Amino acid sequence: MQRALFSRSALLAQQAAAALDSPLASRSAPLLQRLDRSMSSVTIPPPACMLRPLEAPLRYLFGPGPSNVPPRILAVGAKPIIGHLHPEMYEIMNDIKRGIQYAFQTENNMTISMSGSGHAAMECAVFNTVEPGESVLVAVNGIWGERVAEIAERMGANVHRMVKTPGGYFSNKEIEQAVEKHKPVLFFLTHGESSAGLCHPVDGIGDICRKHNCLFLVDTVASLGAAPIFMDKQNIDILYTGSQKALNAPPGTAPISFNERACHKMFNRKTKPVSYLFDMTHLSNYWGCDGKPARLIVYVTHYVPHWCCNVVTTVISSHVLQDLRLPSVTTIAIPDGYEWRELLAYIMKHHQMEMTGGLGPSIGMVMRIGLMGYNCEKTNADMALNALADALKNCKKSKA
CATH class of the missing domain: 3.40.640.10 (Type I PLP-dependent aspartate aminotransferase-like (Major domain))
Structure with a gap:
């Protein structure tokens, strides 16, 4: 965006320079002066990050959401x-x-x-x-x-x-x-x-x-x-x-x-x-829900492209009663002696996989793994378990 902006500015500058040599230069002087003032008023240069293409890494989103999108x-x-x-x-x-x-x-x-x-x-x-x-x-x-x-x-x-x-x-x-x-x-x-x-x-x-x-x-x-x-x-x-x-x-x-x-x-x-x-x-x-013949209110659109309702089947043990488990997000007790933040950081670094800790009152009590919708595959469940086992093997266990 910034690259396009400054390319356009450069083009305008070239056109302005060419105009100075034309018979209409005297008649265009006020316009050129305004152009010069507007360009000289930009004192903050574009950040380098805006001149680079956006790169988003591939991550396995196995936390409580969002999930990977098909x-x-x-x-x-x-x-x-x-x-x-x-x-x-x-x-x-x-x-x-x-x-x-x-x-x-x-x-x-x-x-x-x-x-x-x-x-x-x-x-x-x-x-x-x-x-x-x-x-x-x-x-x-x-x-x-x-x-x-x-x-x-x-x-x-x-x-x-x-x-x-x-x-x-x-x-x-x-x-x-x-x-x-x-x-x-x-x-x-x-x-x-x-x-x-x-x-x-x-x-x-x-x-x-x-x-x-x-x-x-x-x-x-x-x-x-x-x-x-x-x-x-x-x-x-x-x-x-x-x-x-x-x-x-x-x-x-x-x-x-x-x-x-x-x-x-x-x-x-x-x-x-x-x-x-x-x-x-x-x-x-x-949304046309009020029975009126015309949609009179100008409002920001609310749009979602698709509804996908796959059922999650993966279950890992937790402190929640067996018959009341939430299929989409599974909580597991933090293994004794381990720092849960270290486990999650290891899994992200070495397996490019997101899992999360507890939230609100469950912080420090559990880790949360989500395999929902598009991610609900046995192969993903195996990947998650292997990553967790690898973290338990390589992360140092405290004396506590």
Whole structure:
């Protein structure tokens, strides 16, 4: 980009020099003076890094996300750019909407894909359905429940936490007792808690929430496409995910769906959502979900090229109960006597392979390995195990 910029400047300079010898030179003098001033005002030279071609190393992304993207999806990124208000873009968006409905197993009309990470969808869900002073109940058994609790507190909600150690799960009886006690307008649960490697049971919780007039919000960023989820059948009111994990698309898009119960709460509020960017009044119009004949709101397009829902089958031992393992992200206990950072650094350096440590409350407790979507192959599982064995063999074990 910078090389092209300065090549163009050089061309303009040549043209200006030629103009000085032409009969029109006197008439062009003011233009040449302006050109000279604009060029002389550039005092900061282009950085050397911008004059080199971009190089991205090949890495095996065997952490909790992002995952490696299949070549056919990478190729979509080379397609021509079109405007966000072109009729062809609306058709693409309609196709994306239908793809999300299939992936979520829902018929909800209010189904879109946001520009941003799964965290953007998380904030969108809370900001649109909760008003200041309202009660919110959050199941905290890892980092994502705590994150939602903080988001709700920041926008003025009255937040109540149900807390378990990382990897713990909540029984339906515990959930119903808490809902009866706190009378929340929204109950949040993480289906795939990637910080602890837990896939939380969902059946029956939606029924509890409907019984007590409470919306059921579920995070499936780390689980959609790797573990079964059925939005309509399981009476989930709001469901969201991210594009970069088992769905195998590049990071940066966040599918989200609201059912009629959630829409009624969302569009009958007394106050406007605290975020303009995440206001579903605008987003729903742009995605053609509000029933209006024309899409009147000019908004940044939300686009993801493909949905890929491969099921992960690799399982490695951890502290999480056997029947509640998260298929896409496996947690393993840090081997006694080893420094986990050293193990991960060795694996990256010698095997070009990304694995990660714990996150939030699980830092220092576990290492996390993700084999999801395109990466879900037995050969990759063997590679991961061989790399881990090599690291254990060559990294020094402490005396502790």
